[in-house]
Amino acid sequence: MTAPVTAPLAGLRLAVIGGGLGGIAATLAAADAGATVTLAAAEPVLGGQVTAQATSPLDEHPLIESTGAPGSYHEFRRRVRERLGGRTNPGGGWVSRLCFEPDVGRRVLDDMLAAHVAAGRVRVLLDREPVAARTGIDAAGRHVIEALELAGPGGVREVVAADTFVDATELGDLLPLAGADWVIGSEGSDAFGEPHALPGGPDPRAEQSCTWVAGLRLDDVAGPVGPAPHGYAGHVTGQPFGLDIAGWDGGVHRYAMFRDSVSGNPPFWTYRRVRDAAQLGGRDAVVLNWAGNDYATTGLVADRERTMRGARELTLAFVHWLRTEAPRDDGGRGYPEVALAPEITGTPDGLALAPYVRESRRLASSDPVTEHDIAARDGVERAVGMRDSLGTAWYHADLHPRVGHPSSVYAPTAPFQVPARALVPDVGRGPVNLIAGAKNLAATQVAAAAYRVHPGEWSVGEAAGVLAVEAHAAAIAPAGAASSPGAVRRAQERLLARGTPLVWARDLPTDHPAFRAATRAVLAGGTTGERARSLDLRPDDTLVAAERGALARAFRLVSPPEGRTWGEAARAALAASPHPGPSPTPVASAHQHHRQETR
Numbered sequence: 001m002t003a004p005v006t007a008p009l010a011g012l013r014l015a016v017i018g019g020g021l022g023g024i025a026a027t028l029a030a031a032d033a034g035a036t037v038t039l040a041a042a043e044p045v046l047g048g049q050v051t052a053q054a055t056s057p058l059d060e061h062p063l064i065e066s067t068g069a070p071g072s073y074h075e076f077r078r079r080v081r082e083r084l085g086g087r088t089n090p091g092g093g094w095v096s097r098l099c100f101e102p103d104v105g106r107r108v109l110d111d112m113l114a115a116h117v118a119a120g121r122v123r124v125l126l127d128r129e130p131v132a133a134r135t136g137i138d139a140a141g142r143h144v145i146e147a148l149e150l151a152g153p154g155g156v157r158e159v160v161a162a163d164t165f166v167d168a169t170e171l172g173d174l175l176p177l178a179g180a181d182w183v184i185g186s187e188g189s190d191a192f193g194e195p196h197a198l199p200g201g202p203d204p205r206a207e208q209s210c211t212w213v214a215g216l217r218l219d220d221v222a223g224p225v226g227p228a229p230h231g232y233a234g235h236v237t238g239q240p241f242g243l244d245i246a247g248w249d250g251g252v253h254r255y256a257m258f259r260d261s262v263s264g265n266p267p268f269w270t271y272r273r274v275r276d277a278a279q280l281g282g283r284d285a286v287v288l289n290w291a292g293n294d295y296a297t298t299g300l301v302a303d304r305e306r307t308m309r310g311a312r313e314l315t316l317a318f319v320h321w322l323r324t325e326a327p328r329d330d331g332g333r334g335y336p337e338v339a340l341a342p343e344i345t346g347t348p349d350g351l352a353l354a355p356y357v358r359e360s361r362r363l364a365s366s367d368p369v370t371e372h373d374i375a376a377r378d379g380v381e382r383a384v385g386m387r388d389s390l391g392t393a394w395y396h397a398d399l400h401p402r403v404g405h406p407s408s409v410y411a412p413t414a415p416f417q418v419p420a421r422a423l424v425p426d427v428g429r430g431p432v433n434l435i436a437g438a439k440n441l442a443a444t445q446v447a448a449a450a451y452r453v454h455p456g457e458w459s460v461g462e463a464a465g466v467l468a469v470e471a472h473a474a475a476i477a478p479a480g481a482a483s484s485p486g487a488v489r490r491a492q493e494r495l496l497a498r499g500t501p502l503v504w505a506r507d508l509p510t511d512h513p514a515f516r517a518a519t520r521a522v523l524a525g526g527t528t529g530e531r532a533r534s535l536d537l538r539p540d541d542t543l544v545a546a547e548r549g550a551l552a553r554a555f556r557l558v559s560p561p562e563g564r565t566w567g568e569a570a571r572a573a574l575a576a577s578p579h580p581g582p583s584p585t586p587v588a589s590a591h592q593h594h595r596q597e598t599r
Contacts, residue, residue: 011036012030012034012035012036012163012164012468012469012472013035013036013038013161013162013163013164014026014027014030014035014036014037014038014162014163014164014165014166014465014468015037015038015040015148015160015161015162015164015165015166016030016037016038016039016040016165016166016168016437016465017040017130017148017150017165017166017167017168017169017173017174018040018041018042018048018166018167018168018169018170018437018438019039019040019041019042019043019045019046019047019048019124019126019168020041020047020048020049020050020168020170020438020457021047021048021049021050021438021454021457021458021461022048022168022437022438022439022457022458022460022461022464023039023041023046023048023166023168023437023438023461024039024046024047024048024109024112024113024458024461025070025072025073025437025457025458025459025460025461025462025465026166026168026435026437026461026462026464026465026468027039027113027116027122027465028072028112028113028116028462028465029072029461029462029464029465029466029469029498030465030466030468030469031113031116031121031122032116032498033466033469033494034121035121035468035469035472036120036121036122037116037121037122037123038122038123038125038160038162039113039122039123039124039125040124040125040128040130040150040160041124041125041126041127041128042127042128042129042169042170042354043126043127043353043354044126044127044353045106045126045346045353046106046109046110046113046124046126047102047105047106047109048170048457049356049357049454049457050102050105050106050109050454051102051103051105051106051109051353052102052352052353052354053213053352053353053354053355053356053357054102054213054214054215054287054344054345054352054353054356055213055272055287055289055356056091056099056100056101056102056104056105056274056287057091057093057095057096057098057099057100057272057273057274057287058077058096058097058098058099058453058454058455059095059096059395059453059454060096060097060098060395060453060454060455061394061395061415061455063394063415063506063535064077064097064455065097066506066509067392067501067504067505067506067508067509068392068393068394068415068455068501068504069392069455069458069459069501070391070458070459070462070495070498070499070500070501071498071499071500071510072112072458072462072498072500073455073458073459073462074499075112076108076109076112076458077098079108079111079112080098080100080104080105080108081098083104083107083108084100084104084280087279087280089276090275090276090279090280091272091273091274091275091276092270092273092276092278092279093270093271093272093273093274093286094266094270094271095271095272099272099273099274100274101274101275101285101344102274102287102344102345102346103346125150125152125158125160127152127153128150128151128152128158129150129151129152129173130148130149130150130151130169130173130174130177131149131150131151131177132148132149132177133145133147133148133149133174133177133178133179134146134147134148134149134159135178135179135431138432142431142432142477143179143428143430143431143432144431144432144433144477145162145165145174145178145431145433145434146161147159147160147161147162148160148165148174148177163433163472164433164434164435164468164471164472164478165178165431165433165434165435166435166436166437166461166464166465166468167434167435167436167437167438167440168437168438168461168464169360169438169440170354170357170360170438170439171300171301171304171357171360171361172360172361172362172363172436172438172439172440173361174434175361175363175430175440176361178430178431178434179430179431180363180364180425180429180430180431180434181363181364181425181426181429181430182361182362182363182364182440183202183204183361183362183364184204184207184299184301184302184359184360184361184362185202185203185204185205185206185207185299185359185402185403185445186198186202186203186204186206186402186445187202187444187445188200188201188202188203191444192368192370192371192372192444193372194370194371194372194444194446195371195411196371196397196399196409196411196446197371197444197445197446198402198405203404203405204302205299205302205403205404206402206403206404206405206445207299207300207301207302207359207402207403208296208299208358208359208399208400208401208402208445208449209294209295209296209358209400209401209402209403210295210299210300210307210311210355210356210357210358211289211293211294211295211311211315211355211356211358212293212295212308212311212312212314212315212351212352212355212356213287213288213289213293213315213345213351213352213355213356214287214288214293214315214316214319214340214341214345214350214351214352215274215285215286215287215288215340215341215342215343215344215345215350215351215352216285216286216287216288216319216322216338216339216340216341216344216350217275217283217284217285217286217338217339217341217343217344218269218277218283218284218285218337218338219283219337219338219339220283220337221337222336222337223336223337223339224336225320225323225324225334225336228317228320228324229313229316229317229320230313230316231313231314231317232317232320232321235313235314235317235318235321236317236321236325239292239314239318241292241317241318241321241325241326242291242292243255243256243257243268243326243327245290245291246291246408253265255267255268255271256268256329257269257326257327257328257329257335258329259329268290269284269286270286271286271290272286272287272288272289273285273286274286274287274344275344285341285343285344287344287352288315288318288319289356290318292318292321293311293314293315293318294400294401295307295310295311295314295355296400296401296402296403296406297310297403298310298403299359299403300355300357300359301359301360301361302403307355308355311355312351315351316351319338319340322334322335322338323335323336323338323339324336357439358400358449358452359439359445359448359449359452360438360439360440360448361440362436362439362440362441362442362443362444362445362448363422363424363425363426363429363430363436363440363441363442364425364426364429364442365421365422365425365426365429365442366426367421367426367442368422368442368443368444368447369419369422369441369442369443369444369447369448369451370443370444370446370447371397371411371444371446371447372384373386373416373447374397374413374414374416374447374450375411375412375413375414376412376413376414377414379533380414380532380533381414381415381504381533381534381535382414382415382416382503382504382535383413383414383415383416383417384416385417385503385522385523385525386416386417386418386419387523387524387525388419388420388421388482388488389417389418389419389420389492389502389503389523390417390418390419390420390423390462390463390466390467390488390491390492390495390502391417391418391459391460391462391463391495391500391501391502392415392416392417392418392459392501392502392503392504393416393417393418393450393451393455393456393459393460394413394414394415394416394450394456394504395413395450395451395452395453395456396410396411396412396413396450397409397410397411397412397413397446397447397449397450398410398449398450398452398453399411399445399446399449409446409449411446413450415504415535416450417502417503417504418441418451418459418460418463420463420467420481420482420483420488420491421442421482421483422436422441422442422443423435423436423437423441423442423460423463423464423467423478423482424436424442424467424478424479424482424483425442425479426442427479430479432477432478432479432480433477433478433479434478434479435464435467435468435478436460436464437460437461437464437465438457438460438461439451439452439457439460441460459500462495462498462500463491463495466491466494466495466498467481467482467491469491469494470487470490470491470494471487473490474486474487474490492519492523496515496516496519501519502519502523503518503519503522503523504535505518505522505535505536505537506535506536507536507537507538507539508537508539512539512567513567513571514539514566514567514568514570514571516574517567517570517571517573517574517575518537518539518566518567518570520555520570520574521551521554521555521570521573521574522537524554524555525550525553525554526550526551526553526554526555526570526573527547527550528546528547528550529544529546529547531547531566537566537567538566539565539566539567539570540565540566540567541565541566542564542565542566543563543565543566543569545560547566547569548560548561548569551569551570551573552573554573555573555574555576555577556577556578557573557576557577561573561576
């Protein structure tokens, strides 16, 4: 559940620009703490990839049902299921444990914000895009954003002033407007020695592909197909179209339309099914997000209008191919009974309101999150620990074809975290009151590809909202708060109170008596042996002398803590600690260690 609203934060005004999952999570976290928030979305609905982009099947990690995401994200999932009669997976899609129609997501997200909107803590502006920023120098001589100008329908212009600004836009639009240093495309393997970066130096043109998702339904009878759409012949051969996918494992993954393939893969149709007629009645419906409509000719940042036009044309061509040329399970060609479904996308033509975005401008940093920080390690189930963690995330480094580079990457990772350092610009490289709240965090292209999916974006957004709250409460700039051990520690306490895990453990539910103390112990390096290597902390099991010693060192105690179980000892250590929380000693990121080891 979301934390209860606390006392107002002495007039904190927060502007959250971007209405996707990161923006909503940032808004909820700040409003729950009593801040006044302006939430502006470029689209006519809130929800981003869940709604406007029509990717409502949730891309998640294997432990999502029990851990690894903020409590508010779990509340979102619970409400979706509740709205659909308690069904576990009402869409029945096999890409996710939870598939549903975009409008269900919209209604749930609106409901989650409703109390704040009614109380005047949150003001929602739809169809508003940032077009200009007014920046200045504060009393301390630092670069700050003072206000943003937003453009709306019919030439409407609105100026939003705030103390702090969260950039939760899909493409990191505030970064160039506010004068923050940013990157796009591949940093190249020369930069940080990442195994899955493009070889050599940087390639800013190599943006990840986007997809213009369509809604499709399965009708009882074939419908009229009509003429081939613009550019169809070129797309059929150039894409090329097909139900089979070249796999990340070097092989070809084969699929049939409505039945399992000869190799045992489940049906193409049920991949991202969002309405399962057997459960919900009506007609089966899916959202179309497949290799066939993955557009990589140009990038959204480099050439937005051409890319949007081309991505729409590609999807319409792929739909036409499905209806006319796709191999039928029963022989023959084409499925004219498959039709575009405007009722799924909420648009007249059955295409999503906006393209599905996989890559944003990102904060440029001398120390970004890299592939080394999130990579799987031999004998250890977690990624490298981040003591300034403000959340958790986990997904493969999932890089779809990049402009000029058609190969995909699906590199394994270990469960990782959201570090405070990645949410703000480096000193002198951007406004000190700007916080990244979506896919624009300071991460390399490879690492950002693992943060970009639904719970990862939500985690980044919530971390941004809480960092804004803590910075205001401490009367320091967000950039300063992210590098202050004390401010980070207090932000972590706020997140723990919200039921947000900051470390990875399979067996540490947020209602466990040792949740806070065990989290503090892991953050401070207070685990050893199997507890340090495994996602099973076993807080209710007994501990050995070496583990008591590790807890004593982590919490800077003179003598080992008492307690029969490891969880009890962690609680005792936290209670006795003169400075509860992780050591303020900076910890080098994994890529820094990698550089040192390979010199």
